[in-house]
Amino acid sequence: MSKIEYSVDSEVAKKIHDLLQPTLVELIDIALTGKQLHWTIIGQRFKDVHEHLDEIIDSVRVHSDDIAEYITTVGQIPDGTAGTVAKGRPFEDVPIESIDVEDxxxxxxxxxxxxxxxxxxxxxxxxxxxxxxDHLIQTAATLDKHLWMISASR
Known part of the structure; x- marks a missing residue:
């Protein structure tokens, strides 16, 4: 078996895992929920919002992958499984029906x-x-940019 070298102390790695793991869960959930909204959106400005959701989804997927890989880079194991995401998500479920653009x-x-x-x-x-x-800072910056754009669309 290969021996993997890490530059981060194991105690620090565990603490950083505990900070990044919930972020990973939130990002995966945003991507999944965003796709559900993308598929079910109806109403005025459908196309613009439909396409903007894809931009949001693409960017949060990049951040979730970067965060998961960084967790691994410091010698920890990321958990992006459906069960973990379902248990740890802070967001309410969206209805499984057609949803108006404003909603x-x-x-x-x-x-x-x-x-x-x-x-x-x-x-x-x-x-x-x-x-x-820095992963947390960059992720928050991206989410804030999308929040600004979505809010300005209302």
Whole structure:
């Protein structure tokens, strides 16, 4: 078996895992819920919001992959399984029906805001590892940009 070298102390790695793991869950849930909204949106401005949801989904998937890989990079195991995401998600379920554009915008804005606020709450504690902290900062910045754009669309 190969021996993998890590540059981060195991205690720090465990702490950073505990800060990044909930962010991973939130990002996976945003991507999944975003797709559900993308498929069921109806109403005025359908096309614009439909396509914007894809942009949001693509960017959160990139961040979730980066965070999961960083968790692995420090010697921990990320958990993006459906069961873990279902247990750890802070968002309400969306109805499984056609959803008006305004409701999609409102739900998406609330989801982005909640996730960004949760991530911001983890940033200070992540100062034990500036690289892990940077992942949180960059993710919050991306979510805030999408929140601004979605909010401006309402």
């Amino acid at each position: 999609v915008l409102n739900y998406t804005a609330q989801m982005l805001k909640t996730a960004s606020q949760n991530i911001r709450g983890r940033i200070d504690a992540a100062d034990i590892d500036p690289v892990g902290q």
